[in-house]
Each structure stands twice: as C-alpha cells, then as structure tokens.
Amino acid sequence: MQNSKSVLIDNNPGRNAQTFGIARELGTDIELIHEPSVGVIGNKGDSQCYLGVQRKVEIIHECIRQKIGYASDQMRMRLVQPEYTVATSDGIRNGTREMRYSLIGREVTHDSVCEHL
DSSP states (O other): OOOTTOOOOOSOTTTTHHHHHHHHHHTOOGGGTTSOEEOOEEEEOSSGGGTTHHHHHHHHHHHHHHTBSSSTTSBOOEEOOOEEEEOOOHHHHTTSGGGGGHHHHHHHHHHHHHHHO
16 A cells, blocks of 8 residues: 555455545545544534535535645545534523523534544
8 A cells, every 4th residue: 555544454455445436526625534534514404504614615615625625725534425413402492491401402403523523
C-alpha cells in the first residue's frame, strides 16, 4: 500500500469497495480514502427550529468537498457523506410534562453522533 497510514486488515482485494464507491459518488479522489475523515452532521426534528437545516448541511458539505485534494490550499482528507441525527425541541414541549425528556433527548443525540464518528 502506498499510504503508510493504512491499516491492512486482510488480503481481500474487495475490502475497500464500499469506500471507493462512496468516494466516487461524492466526487472525491479515491486515493484519499485512508486519510482522516471529515463530514457534516445535521439534525432533524418536528419543529420549525429545524427548517433549513438540510439545505445548510448540503451547502457546507459542498464547500468542504471543494477544499479537499492535493493542492497546497486544500485539505488531504476523506470526505464522508452528510449524516443526520434526531433532535428534540424545547419549544414544542415547553411547559408540558414531556419537557423533562428534552435533556435526555440531547444526550441520546450526542451519543448517537459520537457512536457514528
């Protein structure tokens, strides 16, 4: 392997097939698949608080994609697809018994993001 950061798990030539496919789909260089990863995570919920989040994630993702490569002003990183996690809005539940679950919901969101990364 050319990249010294690569970890050889086995001799199966297809072990990187999914990573190659995602790199091609995202329009990034497949030679960067073993570099550190960078990506965008947004949240979705049933509140007006989350209107526009998906569009913002898409714009940020595209800006990052344009900055990845080998040029001196680019980042040598592997771009991962945008992901979304659940969200809980205090606004909808404000003043109700269900509001007590807001902080628990934030912990679940945090844990799911950490688990994904």
